[in-house]
Amino acid sequence: MTIIAFALVAFPGPIFASGETGNPTPITIDSTKGAKINIYCYENTSGSSKEKPVLLVHGFNSSGSVWSGENEKTNYIKNLRKNGYDVIVVDMRGNPVDTNGDHKLDAPVAGNSWGYGAGDLGDDVGVALQEGMRILNKNLPDRNYKKADVITHSTGALAVTAYSRSIGLVPYRDNIGTVIELAPPNNGSTSLVANIKNILAVIPSVFTQSVAAYQYALEVADNKIWIPGSRMESENLRKELSPDSMFLKSIQDLGPDMRIKTFIAIGSEDWVVGDWSPVIGKRDDIGYEYFLGMDHFNFCNNETVFAAILDKLEKGEESAFFKRFKPYKNKQLAFLSGPGIDHPDDTFDTVDFAEGVDISPRKLFDLTLRIAARKNKAYLMKYWEILTLFETAQSEISAGGSVDNIIDKWDAALGDKNKLLQSYYMYASREYLESPDIAVLANGYSNEMRKLIIEKVGEPVRVIDQAFEPYILEEQKVLVIPTGGLSGLSHSAIFKNKLSEYVKNGGIVICFSQQYGYDFNALPGGEVKGYGWQEDASCHTKAAYIANFHQILSSQSELYPDIKLDGYFTGYPDEAAILLRRSKNQMPAIFMYNFGKGIVIASSMYSDWGYLNGQASSSEINLVRDILRWAKSGKILPEYKSGEYFEQEIPVNKDFNKMGFILKS
Known part of the structure; x- marks a missing residue:
């Protein structure tokens, strides 16, 4: 036949x-x-x-x-x-x-x-x-x-x-x-397409510091995923499309x-x-x-x-078409020109952001959402709302419900949400970058610094490089310069002008120990001088004492806080407030001064490096935490004694079915 x-x-x-x-x-x-x-x-x-x-x-x-x-x-x-x-x-x-x-x-x-x-x-x-x-x-x-x-x-x-x-x-x-x-x-x-059950894939932002335009899939059984608004697909095939497969x-x-x-x-x-x-x-x-x-x-x-x-x-x-035989293949350039990314600093950690950070991707995303809600980042909040809907549907499948019934119930709604993600991603990516209150300069021990801040302070960070624009002040009021972060920048007039502009307009810079004293010359005003860790013998025991009290020292119970120092200062503005002095020579170890509408806090601590290498004590970590939290407000905070009644108004930009509060003293 x-x-x-x-x-x-x-x-x-x-x-x-x-x-x-x-x-x-x-x-x-x-x-x-x-x-x-x-x-x-x-x-x-x-x-x-x-x-x-x-x-x-x-x-x-x-x-x-x-x-x-x-x-x-x-x-x-x-x-x-x-x-x-x-x-x-x-x-x-x-x-x-x-x-x-x-x-x-x-x-x-x-x-x-x-x-x-x-x-x-x-x-x-x-x-x-x-x-x-x-x-x-x-x-x-x-x-x-x-x-x-x-x-x-x-x-x-x-x-x-x-x-x-x-x-x-x-x-x-x-x-x-x-x-x-x-x-x-x-x-x-x-x-x-991100398998909602694989949380590492669902929240790519830990590795790219950006929200990608993901669609979501729900795991059904037998290595099969259901993509709402579409059809079933192979989980293995999805994994093979990952760049590192x-x-x-x-x-x-x-x-x-x-x-x-x-x-x-x-x-x-x-x-x-x-x-x-x-x-x-x-x-x-x-x-x-x-x-x-x-x-x-x-x-x-x-x-x-x-x-x-x-x-x-x-x-x-x-044919006149398809005649180009040597195109560029550069992943970093692709991210540089990608959606929601318009400055080199936004791409600095596209691959290894939070590498080695002991926090789940979802937890970091939650930390960011906490601030995004306060800042009314509408697209990022919509992204989160969509995510929770997919998680609800996945929980019904995982609980043993009928897959056919669950698909009938959720397919239309979640299919529409998958389409919305494509519309939101560019705006949500930008809002994710804008959400953190704290920026870290990507120089020196920046990886160690962001690890310390995320894990111990519980704050997400935005990483920037020396080409940053001062207008990040609109979102990140605090800029942390990690240990060694000014290396190679003290002679850069462009960087120094950007840093001065940032502080002059109200930003707060927190600077840690540097390799050489002349590196501190990059700080706004140009009056800071001192010795770096290559020029000083580090001191581990009773390295400094409290010279003047400030709220950032409120968790310190000893006159000689348990902190590690390497370096000290010999020059600083006349109006600077000296908080800690080195024990061996009484020279300043931590001080702060006003510059324009902003503040500079300079120290010879190397807490970032110390944290990764087991040299940062709980007292030192608490001091870093208190410096950062005080800097976020940038002003003297109200103080209340134990048992004293007080009221605090907390503005919110969105209706929530529940809210949680953490009161820390």
């Missing part, structure tokens, strides 16, 4: 589309590991066929319908057919297939489990190519296809790479001529088989993969095309993109 006869007898519609309006019956076929996929075959409508058909491969948590377009001009399938191409479209595993022979797509058959990865999707590509060309060759006149050109979107590119490199179970048959990859995550995605490391800088002519399209507004991830660094034979203003999801329904693709397929080397 031939395929044609089988189609006429068993199928309600044609096995492939031959007319302009004909829709083919989805053909459900077996792939590897027990999975089933769909293919759709279309005959060209131009009257003459090209040398090769085109296979269209969708991306993560998507289907072949993505190529249908919103209108005729953006419908890839129709336009390829009009231009003489027979077309094969694949629904890779995870999509609904015909499970009972009634020619209706009713449920997915993912195979042995939902734990499939890009290698398995590569098998789907290989099977779809082989079977699709076989059907076209058998059912259309004068067809003898042995190769196809391929257009991929997003993760579809990884599937083609996996197939062409024979990573899965289906060996590559040298049956691809050209592949054009649209927005491929060749080095990972900057904006993955073993799969991506295994194909790093390889790309598709070298025999395949490869071209890559990159969008300037693509927040899902950025403009660095598509680049295959060690290949100089791959052509790139940059599309200004293009985001990740518009590639599949954009008239301009299609015109460039068609020109390349038809003209080959003579």
Whole structure:
């Protein structure tokens, strides 16, 4: 029995589309590991066929319908057919297939489990190519296809790479001529779907100090995740899209088989993969095309993109498109120009922010939200509200509720919330940076300082570098210069002017011990002089005594506080208030002075380094805490005796169903 006869007898519609309006019956076929996929075959409508058909491969948590377009001009399938191409479209595993022979797509058959990865999707590509060309060759006149050109979107590119490199179970048959990859995550995605159960992935802000444009997924069972507003997907595949996954490391800088002519399209507004991830660094034979203003999801329904693709397929080397062979691959530059990021200081810790900090990502996020609520950061608070809804739905699944009932209950609402996240992320990212009250200069022992502040003071921090703009004062009133933080900056007129402007307008700078005395010259006013740790012998026992009381010393119960010092001061403004003096020479160890509307607090403590190396006592940590908390107010605080009644008005910018208060003395 031939395929044609089988189609006429068993199928309600044609096995492939031959007319302009004909829709083919989805053909459900077996792939590897027990999975089933769909293919759709279309005959060209131009009257003459090209040398090769085109296979269209969708991306993560998507289907072949993505190529249908919103209108005729953006419908890839129709336009390829009009231009003489027979077309094969694949629904890779995870999509609904015909499970009972009634020619209706009713449920997915993912195979042995939902734990499939890009290698398995590569098998789907290989099977779809082989079977699709076989059907076209058998059912259309004068067809003898042995190769196809391929257009991929997003993760579809990884599937083609996996197939062409024979990573899965289906060996590559040298049956691809050209592949054009649209927005491929060749080095990972900057904006993955986040499994709500995996809290480290849900709150990326610990590592990027920025809220990424995440969608959320809920874990169901058997390595399967449900993406509200979409469908079920593989948790393993989601993990493989992480930039540090073993799969991506295994194909790093390889790309598709070298025999395949490869071209890559990159969008300037693509927040899902950025403009660095598509680049295959060690290949100089791959052509790139940059599309200004293009985001990740518009590639599949954009008239301009299609015109460039068609020109390349038809003209080959003579095409004016995809001619750039040496694009940059720089992750830091991608973040530098990313959403919500407009200054170098905002990118300083994109990779290792809070590295080694003993706090859960969620806890740090909660610390930030506490301040965001006070500052009325509306988009960040909406982000948090959406997060809590997903957590509620996940808790119902984890409690053993019926998954089908829970999906019916939550899918529409959470699907809408996932869409809102894409609208909020740019604003929420900026508000996340703005929320902390304290900034830390990214120089010297800055990692140790932020670890100390986050863990022991319970305050989130924003990290800035020497190129910061003084207007951060609008959000961060306190700037901490860590031990050694002025190294190399004392001769920078630009930095000193920025620092002076910051304090003059009301900022408070807290400076710790420096390597050399001349480093202190960078502090506003230029009058601070002294000796650094390279010029002084450190003192551990009764290093200093309290010379004058101040509220920042209120937790110190001894005349000689248990703090470690290295260095002292010999020059300071006349009106400076000296709080601690060195025991050995009576020279100032901690003092503060006014500058414009702000304050400078200078000390020879090295609490950040000491904390990491086990030399910071509880008294010293309490002193750092009290300096920071006093600096946040920047004024003398009211004092109350034990048992004394007082009232304190606390303004809030939002209605909450409950509020918590912590009273510390």
